[in-house]
Amino acid sequence: MTEGEPLFRLDWVLQHLDMLWQRIGEHILVTVIAVAAGFVISFGLALAVRRYPFIYGPILAISGILYAIPSIALFVLFIPITGLSLLTAEIALVSYTLVILVRNMVTGLRGVPPEVIEAARGMGYTDRQRLWRVELPIAMPIIVAGLRIATVTTIGLVTIATLIGMGGLGYLIVNIGVQRRFPTATITGVVIVVLLSTAVDLGLQLLQRRLTPWARAHEA
Amino acid sequence: MTSSAAVVTLDHVSKRYGPAGTPPAVSDLSLTIPAGEIVVLVGPSGCGKTTTMKMINRLIEPTTGRITIDGEDVMRLPAVELRRRIGYVIQQVGLFPHLTVAENVAVVPRLLRWPETRVRDRVEELLDLVRLDPATYRDRYPSALSGGERQRVGVARALAADPPLMLMDEPFGAVDPILRDRLQNEFLRLQAQVRKTIVFVTHDVDEAIKMADRIAILQRGGILAQYDTPDAILAEPASEFVSRFVGADRGLKRLSLGRVRDLALTSPTTARVGEARADVRRRLDEAGAEYALLLDESDKPIGWIERRDLSGDDGVTPDDATPGSPTLQPESTLRDALSAMLGSSVQLGVVVDEAERVLGVVSVDAISEVLRAPAATVR
Structure with a gap:
């Protein structure tokens, strides 16, 4: 910290609103790409597990190992291949979402009561109709719960992506705040990350309630 | 209500789960199930009664033999098409928790792409038929229903597309004895109105006697021990097995069939x-x-x-x-x-x-x- 520099300068924040919005925008974009890609890949894997249950063990093992690799290491590992690019950041971010999303999707699909599946078969749903109209809606609360955790985790991790030049709120926290010893930027960045995580978490929770009114009746 | 009933025949039907040589679950079973009757498949566990029932809508496919509905071989039709024409009720009911009562009842009509107004009318008609006030129950979710109400919705759902045949797998097995008795009586009254062909599976001899026009008693390995009216089975059990299965009090049970x-x-x-x-x-x-x-x-x-x-x-x-x-x-x-x-x-x-x-x-x-x-x- 520079001598005489106060911990927090509101005037700086107010003067740099445009830049803050830009960083927030970058942050959200990187997050959305990661979560969306992770969701699509996980969904494919979960459907594969639904059909071939024996592949679940290996999938969990691999995604678990990916999850255990520190994010910086993963970035560094891919820089020689994909450079300091968005792709490098996304490869790391997506691989972290897999373990959470796949596990919740499979748990959700496996949680559909067997008598419900038997009734659906006996009434003449095709396999695809049963998946989309019965199993996925019933698994929805658990799938969205996984999506919430994955999204909040990713919002946090995107902060680190600034190290490979991805900007976002990490730029405020690390590049401006830490490297230039300007605590106002760090505090502002951290507060925005926390607010963003909370807002997104709350939004997804509301979305889930809206989508699954029957689950609320069950809680009551 | 307009409805037709189907004749179901099983012609030398066998089901073997393992490779050839393993003991079969159902052995060379031949039965004719007359239109509009309740035929109860009853027997001890492992007698193949549920397997037999599920072969009719192809949830299980027979190893050998032929099953026909109104003369049509069930293997000739696509399985999902066949199942949409057959009502299906199971012990745990299996209502869809994410659908309201009305949406549950509407499942098969919608699979059959009925026009929406016809679906709505049919749902109202069926809820009335099973004595659930449509205005009260239509928009409820299954989690807000009692066990008896769920079972009634399950029956309404199975009847929705007016199938000529219903399969019922221990439909009243999961409720308490008092409620079971009431649901049985309600169902018999309903059947007197709709006159479907019904294949009903139970392990409970008393339920079989009460519900059946005809009883098929199966013994281990899916061997048909006797197929006759309840009265005939109680009066003249065909074998030692049947006699033991229906119980030493079969005289008294026979009396429960007669009225003053x-x-x-x-x-x-x-x-x-x-x-x-x-x-x-x-x-x-x-x-x-x-x-x-x-x-x-x-x-x-x-x-x-x-x-x-x-x-x-x-x-x-x-x-x-x-x-x-x-x-x-x-x-x-x-x-x-x-x-x-x-x-x-x-x-x-x-x-x-x-x-x-x-x-x-x-x-x-x-x-x-x-x-x-x-x-x-x-x-």
């Missing part, structure tokens, strides 16, 4: 309150009877008067009668009638109509006569 109205009633010697005792004595002498039935002014029975209590010349008073003689309704089962009569001092049952007026009396002898008669082939 099926018996010839006899007219008792009667007396009225206030009548001279001498007159009653004279009538008893003429009839050669020991007891007279005392009636009040509106022909309601008060109780039996024994001859030796009729000395003197006063009028008969209600205190002269021994109260507690059982009264029976024409709808009472013979089993209930016998039980009531055995518990009373005069072993005669007084049969009364809805206004409690005496229609006649039945004796224990008349009931045991029924058991000696040969079985009726059709109930």
Whole structure:
């Protein structure tokens, strides 16, 4: 910290609103790409597990190992291949979402009561109709719960992506705040990350309630 | 309601889960299930009753043999198309928790792409049929229903597309005995209206006797032990196995199939309150009877008067009668009638109509006569 520099300068924040919005925008974009890609890949894997249950063990093992690799290491590992690019950041971010999303999707699909599946078969749903109209809606609360955790985790991790030049709120926290010893930027960045995580978490929770009114009746 | 019923035939059907050589779950089973009847498949666990039922809608496919519905081989149709034409009810009901009652009932009509207005009308009609007020229940989710209500919705859902055939796998197995009895009665009343062909699986002999027009008793390995009306099975079990399976009290069970109205009633010697005792004595002498039935002014029975209590010349008073003689309704089962009569001092049952007026009396002898008669082939 520079001598005489106060911990927090509101005037700086107010003067740099445009830049803050830009960083927030970058942050959200990187997050959305990661979560969306992770969701699509996980969904494919979960459907594969639904059909071939024996592949679940290996999938969990691999995604678990990916999850255990520190994010910086993963970035560094891919820089020689994909450079300091968005792709490098996304490869790391997506691989972290897999373990959470796949596990919740499979748990959700496996949680559909067997008598419900038997009734659906006996009434003449095709396999695809049963998946989309019965199993996925019933698994929805658990799938969205996984999506919430994955999204909040990713919002946090995107902060680190600034190290490979991805900007976002990490730029405020690390590049401006830490490297230039300007605590106002760090505090502002951290507060925005926390607010963003909370807002997104709350939004997804509301979305889930809206989508699954029957689950609320069950809680009551 | 318009509806048709299907004839189902099983022609030398076998199912083997393992490779050739392993013992089959169902062995060379041939059955004809007549249109509009309730046929109950019953037997101990491992007898293949559920396997047999599921082969009809191809949830399980037979290893050999042929199953037809109205002459059409079930293997000729795509499985989902076949299943949409067959009602299906299971023990755990399996309502879709994310759909309302109305949406649950509408599942098969929507799979069949009925126009929305027709679906809505049909849902209302069915909820009425199973005695659930549409306005109250239409928009509820299954989690807000009681066990009995869920089961009713399950039946309505199975009937939705007016299938000529329903398969029911222990449909009342998961509810308490009192509720089960009520649901059984409701279902029988419903069936009297809709007249579907119904294949009903249970392990409970009493339920089979109560529900069935015909019972198929299966023994381990899916071997058909006997296929006949409940009365015929109880009167003449075809084998030691059937006899043991239906139980040592099969005579009593047979009585539960008969009703008091099926018996010839006899007219008792009667007396009225206030009548001279001498007159009653004279009538008893003429009839050669020991007891007279005392009636009040509106022909309601008060109780039996024994001859030796009729000395003197006063009028008969209600205190002269021994109260507690059982009264029976024409709808009472013979089993209930016998039980009531055995518990009373005069072993005669007084049969009364809805206004409690005496229609006649039945004796224990008349009931045991029924058991000696040969079985009726059709109930």
